[in-house]
Amino acid sequence: MIEFTINGIDVSVEPGTTLLEAAQFLGVPIPTLCHMEGLTPYGACRLCVVEVGDPPNSRMVTSCTYPAEEGLKVRTASVRVLRARKMIVELLLASCPQSKTIQDIAAAMEVRQQRFRQENEDCILCGRCVRMCSEQMMAGAIGFTGRGQERSIGTPFDVSSEVCRLCGGCMYVCPVCELRCTYNEPEKAICGGCANLAPPCVEKPQYDDMMCYMQPCVACEIKKD
Amino acid sequence: MEQHSDVETTNPRDQIQSDICLTCKHLPGCVHRSKQTTSILFCDLYEEGVWSADLVVAIIDKHSNERGGLISILEAIQAKYGFLPESALRVVAQRTGRSLVDIYGVATFYSAFTLEPRGRHLCSVCMGTACHVRNAPAVSEEFQRQLGIHPGETTGDREFSLETVNCLGACALGPIVVVDGHYFPQVNTRQVGEIIDKTQVGLDFVEVATDQRVxxxxxxxxxxxxxxxxxxxxxxxxxxxxxxxxxxxxxxxxxxxxxxxxxxxxxxxxxxxxxxxxxxxxxxxxxxxxxxxxxxxxxxxxxxxxxxxxxxxxxxxxxxxxxxxxxxxxxx
Known part of the structure; x- marks a missing residue:
């Protein structure tokens, strides 16, 4: 067992436990965005930063990827941490202002104004969908392409992937696009994509028991009939 | 090149490998070396439908035991064809058991890899800060004018590709141009035509006596x-x-x-x-x-x-x- 402190409270956890898991076990709130239970920690959004060590030599680390260490002193709500988190939220909000998830996080942190130019991006590159696709859906159809400013999420060669089962898991976990299939209410449809797609579960019986996040979906309506 | 053939016939080690192409690092089955007359970046021009899956498989098997072998595999394929053909990447994905998107991600991440066919000669014009202030943009424009292509493009006859790079780390030699691994320091716009002519003759045949690079x-x-x-x-x-x-x-x-x-x-x-x-x-x-x-x-x-x-x-x-x-x- 590893003994360390979070905000002055003594904790003892199994080796390999991350700071975020320990904090959540104690009920210490740490906001997260790219973190998701069941997916490997990624440390992309930096929202879960905490301060470790004694000032002035303390460091800022992402709690979702940092394993607990013996004798570590962790502070999850110091002035420095809160200031860093607010800045991150402001930047996230500027890039994807339409996202309900980010708006909620911003509201909870009392970020009321936006100092940065609004970008209206449709992706914050949190990598949730990529990990969902490869780890939970065992497909590996989408991934990161390019580098720096050109970094984006896509399929190889920008053509529809043959390993994609159209399960919709990537849209389900996305904190930004929130592209739920709204075929039943076409007037509210965001993309209307599934009306034009041919979900494989209709034609291929082996996809019958496959986990699907496309609910409600045109394929289920077809099957019912 | 005389001496080159000499080595082949007298050295027993090379006799065994005489049909092995050294441009693509000892891959059996590549016989393009004998046809090679000028120095080129890669030995085989890729044509859709005429590429050899066996060669790609040989490359993959050669590197499969190495940790981080994917980059070596992609480098070898690029050395072979000058770029990464889509069909070759699909073979890599299938053979290494990784998903295609992983391989595509690596291939698009590194600027050394290209998914577009390249010409036989690659001109890299440095546009780093030191070269930039010494008029590298004019050199780049002169290359664009003489080759008739923009950076990142290839001429219609697939002889030249032009690219601008951010820094080659040889700032003291700026503005620097690298053609097929040969460095041309302190290039001005008048030398651009000369560099292109030299490249077409073959840079390895440039006379040492008259070569400014001694x-x-x-x-x-x-x-x-x-x-x-x-x-x-x-x-x-x-x-x-x-x-x-x-x-x-x-x-x-x-x-x-x-x-x-x-x-x-x-x-x-x-x-x-x-x-x-x-x-x-x-x-x-x-x-x-x-x-x-x-x-x-x-x-x-x-x-x-x-x-x-x-x-x-x-x-x-x-x-x-x-x-x-x-x-x-x-x-x-």
Missing amino acids: FPVEVFCARCNRSLMDAGHPIDGHPSVRVTISFGRKHGWLRLSSLYGSYTIEAEDEIPEDTVAQFFCPTCHAELAGATDCPICAAPMVPLIIRGGGMVQICSRRGCTSHLLDVSGLGA
């Missing part, structure tokens, strides 16, 4: 960092480079001309042609050995550190004139 170098041992220069024994009017060599049962000193591009040597013992010798530092007696092999005769290359940064590598085979100059370590 210059004295001062080299150091990579291990003990002591100078290898011997001022008391000049060759070609410049201090010679003194090393100890051993071959067979013989062991003695060797003095090399420090003029980059000159092949004059003096040795204690007569070294027979085609002998591959081991090179040692005369001060610390460490073997001067690197990780690379000669691109022409496959003997080990001997690395020597140049004063001011960079490295020159010379072939350890007597009679082989291969050398590589790497100034990538030349700090800003």
Whole structure:
């Protein structure tokens, strides 16, 4: 067992436990965005930063990827941490202002104004969908392409992937696009994509028991009939 | 090139591998080496439908045991075809058991990889800060005008590709242009046509006597960092480079001309042609050995550190004139 402190409270956890898991076990709130239970920690959004060590030599680390260490002193709500988190939220909000998830996080942190130019991006590159696709859906159809400013999420060669089962898991976990299939209410449809797609579960019986996040979906309506 | 064929017929190791292409690093089945007349970046022009899946499979199997072998595989495929064909990437994905998107992600991440076909010659114009202030944009525009293409594009006859790079790390030589691994320092717009003409003739055939690139170098041992220069024994009017060599049962000193591009040597013992010798530092007696092999005769290359940064590598085979100059370590 590893003994360390979070905000002055003594904790003892199994080796390999991350700071975020320990904090959540104690009920210490740490906001997260790219973190998701069941997916490997990624440390992309930096929202879960905490301060470790004694000032002035303390460091800022992402709690979702940092394993607990013996004798570590962790502070999850110091002035420095809160200031860093607010800045991150402001930047996230500027890039994807339409996202309900980010708006909620911003509201909870009392970020009321936006100092940065609004970008209206449709992706914050949190990598949730990529990990969902490869780890939970065992497909590996989408991934990161390019580098720096050109970094984006896509399929190889920008053509529809043959390993994609159209399960919709990537849209389900996305904190930004929130592209739920709204075929039943076409007037509210965001993309209307599934009306034009041919979900494989209709034609291929082996996809019958496959986990699907496309609910409600045109394929289920077809099957019912 | 005469000597090149000489090596092939007399060395037993090369006789066995005579049908192996050295451009794509010892892959059996590639016979394009014999057809090769000029120095090119890759040996086989890719044509859709005429590419060989077996070759790609051979590349993958060669690197499959290495950790981080994917980049080596992609490098070898790019050395073969000059770019990464989609069909080859699909074979890589299938063969290595990784998802195609992983491989595509790596291929798009590194700027050294390209998914578009490239020409036989690659002109890289440095647009780093130091080159930029010394009028590199004008050089780039002159290349664009003379080749009729924009950076990132390839000419219609697939002879030239033009690219701009952000920094080659040789800022003191700026504005610098690199064509097929040959460095052209302090380029102005008038020299652009000359560089293109030279490239079409073949850069390896440029006469050493008239070549502006012959210059004295001062080299150091990579291990003990002591100078290898011997001022008391000049060759070609410049201090010679003194090393100890051993071959067979013989062991003695060797003095090399420090003029980059000159092949004059003096040795204690007569070294027979085609002998591959081991090179040692005369001060610390460490073997001067690197990780690379000669691109022409496959003997080990001997690395020597140049004063001011960079490295020159010379072939350890007597009679082989291969050398590589790497100034990538030349700090800003």
